[in-house]
Amino acid sequence: MTSAAVPNNYSRSLFRPTTVLVEDEAADCPLVESIIERLPNAEVVVVKRPTGADLDRLSQEFGPLTTLLLARHRGRFLKACPGTAETYRCCLYQILHLGLGCNIGCSYCVLQGYLNNPFITQFVNLDDAFAELDRELKRPGTFYRIGTGEFTDSLFMDPLTGLASRLLDYFGRCPNAVLELKSKSVAISGLLDYPGEIGETIVSWSLNAPRVCAQEEGHAATIEERLTAAALCRQRGYRIGLHFDPLLDFPGWEDEYRQTVASIFTHLKGDDIIWISIGAFRFMPQVKEVLKENHPQTNITAGEFIRGLDGKQRYFSAIRRRLYRFLVTEIRRYAPNVFIYFCMEDQYLWQDTFGRAPADNQELGHWLDKCCYRYHG
Ligand code: SF4
Numbered sequence: 001m002t003s004a005a006v007p008n009n010y011s012r013s014l015f016r017p018t019t020v021l022v023e024d025e026a027a028d029c030p031l032v033e034s035i036i037e038r039l040p041n042a043e044v045v046v047v048k049r050p051t052g053a054d055l056d057r058l059s060q061e062f063g064p065l066t067t068l069l070l071a072r073h074r075g076r077f078l079k080a081c082p083g084t085a086e087t088y089r090c091c092l093y094q095i096l097h098l099g100l101g102c103n104i105g106c107s108y109c110v111l112q113g114y115l116n117n118p119f120i121t122q123f124v125n126l127d128d129a130f131a132e133l134d135r136e137l138k139r140p141g142t143f144y145r146i147g148t149g150e151f152t153d154s155l156f157m158d159p160l161t162g163l164a165s166r167l168l169d170y171f172g173r174c175p176n177a178v179l180e181l182k183s184k185s186v187a188i189s190g191l192l193d194y195p196g197e198i199g200e201t202i203v204s205w206s207l208n209a210p211r212v213c214a215q216e217e218g219h220a221a222t223i224e225e226r227l228t229a230a231a232l233c234r235q236r237g238y239r240i241g242l243h244f245d246p247l248l249d250f251p252g253w254e255d256e257y258r259q260t261v262a263s264i265f266t267h268l269k270g271d272d273i274i275w276i277s278i279g280a281f282r283f284m285p286q287v288k289e290v291l292k293e294n295h296p297q298t299n300i301t302a303g304e305f306i307r308g309l310d311g312k313q314r315y316f317s318a319i320r321r322r323l324y325r326f327l328v329t330e331i332r333r334y335a336p337n338v339f340i341y342f343c344m345e346d347q348y349l350w351q352d353t354f355g356r357a358p359a360d361n362q363e364l365g366h367w368l369d370k371c372c373y374r375y376h377g
Contacts, residue, residue: 014156014159014185014187015068015103015120015156015157015160016039017039017042017066017067017068017120018041018042018043018066018067019042019043019044019045019062019063019066019067019068020035020036020039020042020043020044020045020067020068020069020070021045021046021047021050021058021062021067021068021069021070021119022036022044022045022046022047022070023046023047023048023049023050023069023070023071023072024046024047024048024049025049025072026070026071026072026124026125027046029070029072029124029125029126029127030126031070031122031124031126031161031163032070032124034161034162035068035070035122035124035160035161038159038160039068039160042068045062049071049072050069055116055117055118055119056118058119059118059119064118064119064120065103067119067120068119068120068121068122068160069117069119069120069121069122070121070122070124071121071122071123071124072123072124072125072128073097073098073123073125073128073129075097076097076132077096077097077098077123077128077129077132077133078094078095078096078097078132078133078136078146079094079095079097080092080093080094080095081093081094081095081150082150087308087309087310087346088308088309088310088344088345088346089342089344089345089346089347089350089357089358089360089361089364090343090344090361090364091145091341091343091361091364091365091368092145092361092362092364092365093145093146093147093365094144094145094146094147095146095147095148095150095151096129096133096146096147096148096167096179097123097148097150097151098122098123098126098129098148098152098163099120099121099122099123099148099151099152099157100115100117100120100121100151100152101115101117101119101120101121101151101152102120102152102153102156103120103156103219104153104156104184104185104217104218104219104220105217105218105219106184106216106217106218106220107215107216107217107218107291107294107295107297107298107300108216108246108248108281108283108291108298108300110283110284110287111151112287112290112291112294113283113284113286113287113290113291114151115151120152120157122157122161126163126166130170133170137174137176137177142176143176143177143369143372143373144176144177144178145177145178145180145365145368145369145372146171146177146178146179146180147179147180147181147182148167148179148181148182149180149181149182149183149204153182153183153184153185154180154181154182154183155181155183155185155186155187155188155191156183156184156185156187157187158187158189158190159187159189159190162190164181164190164191164194165190165194167179167181167201168191168194168196168197168198168199168201169196171199171201172196172197172198172199172201173197173199174199178199178200178201178202178372179199179201179202180201180202180203180204180241181201181202181203181204182204182205182206182241182243183203183204183205183206183226184205184206184217184220184221184226185220185221186221186225186226186228186229188203188229188232188233191203191233191236191238192232192233192236194236198236198237198238200239200372201238201239202238202239202240202241202274203230203233203238203239203240203241204240204241204242204243205226205227205229205230205240205241205242205243206226206242206243206244206245207223207226207227207242207243207244207260207264208223208244208246208247208248208260209248209250209253209256209257209259209260210222210223210256210259210260211250211252211256212248212250212256215297215298216248216295216298216300223260223263224263227263227264227266227267227268228267230242230267230268231267231268234268234272239272239274240268240272240273240274241273241274241275241276241277242264242273242275242276242277243276243277243278243279243343244257244276244277244278244279244327245277245278245279245343246279246280246281246282247278247279247280247281247323247324247327248281248300249280249281249303249315249319249323253323254326257326257327257330258330261327261330261331261333261334262334264331264334265334265335269335270334270335270336270337270338273335273338274339274371274372275338275339275340275341275368275371276331276338276339276340276341277340277341277342277343278324278327278328278340278341278342278343279342279343279344279345280314280315280319280320280323280324280345281300281314281315282308282312282313282314282344283301283312283313284311284312284313285307285311285312285313288301288313301313304316310344317348317349320345320349321349321352321353324342324345324349324352324353325352325353328340328353328354339367339368339371340354341364341367341368
């Protein structure tokens with residue numbers, strides 16, 4: 001399988017910055033040179049480590065949508081997923097923090113409320129990241145599920161960074177960790193053309209109803225394109241994960257989600273899929289204003305929500321229940337044994353939908369680990 005088979009409009013979500021800001025203290029990292037080589041027409045500007053007011057000034061000068069910031073990350077690269085209070089079950093995922101932001105532009109993107117850096121940012125001190133992984137993964141008896149798609153999309157920058165193959169070099173041989181790359185793009189050439197051991201690496205796509213994709217997911221690939229990419233990755237030997245998040249409640253949602261589920265199984269078999277997660281739409285109250293300003297056309301925050309115990313606005317339990325029951329039933333029609341789990345949901349809805357609930361976050365984490373062991377043999 002080669003990149004020739006990649007869905008042909010994958011470049012739609014490709015980020016092509018016209019300016020690259022390089023933090024002076026990061027300029028000697030090898031990744032800087034290789035990214036700049038792939039952007040021969042971009043203006044390259046070396047800047048002092050920008051903070052606070054500098055970021056505003058640079059944003060006005062260069063425009064955040066067409067500028068890439070290459071920076072050194074000074075904190076920990078590996079972080080626990082910011083899952084919230086024990087009330088909602090979190091799967092104890094670890095995030096490998098290699099970049100910030102994304103150009104896809106989903107209206108519901110939670111990053112709008114979190115980031116105070118306006119630029120899509122790539123951390124380039126990869127040697128520090130791998131050294132930290134070496135130290136962390138040495139811990140005996142611990143199994144790690146690690147993803148890069150929490151504060152950015154895992155693949156949209158890959159044509160510029162070639163990062164996926166660097167990660168495969170590391171995780172393809174890692175006995176006690178699996179890597180999950182999560183995306184709404186189809187920039188999979190680096191994955192398909194990778195010549196080495198891919199190990200148990202999981203490539204995942206976020207899915208939604210076709211209408212949500214068209215109206216709320218900016219430059220993301222279409223559902224068909226994502227699933228075509230998933231099938232190509234499966235042929236290359238990757239495990240496939242799928243994430244229905246955020247599930248939205250809108251007129252006609254049943255037909256729309258039914259259509260997406262049917263599409264999944266025209267491209268993949270149940271056994272190809274390591275897990276499917278589901279999470280209903282939720283947002284921090286302060287995101288509402290930012291979201292309205294950035295995406296005035298959307299009405300996803302209209303309607304009634306309750307304030308959850310984690311402070312996030314959520315649909316009422318009865319609405320979540322309807323969405324979950326419907327989607328799980330549809331998926332089970334095609335794949336009775338595929339592992340389905342909730343992202344940040346309470347015990348009651350676990351029990352109601354699946355007839356069982358993890359006692360705590362550790363148990364949910366253990367269930368997901370077991371999915372990985374199955375493939376580890
Ligand atoms: S793809 Fe993910 S990170 Fe990018 S805008 Fe959409 S929700 Fe945000």
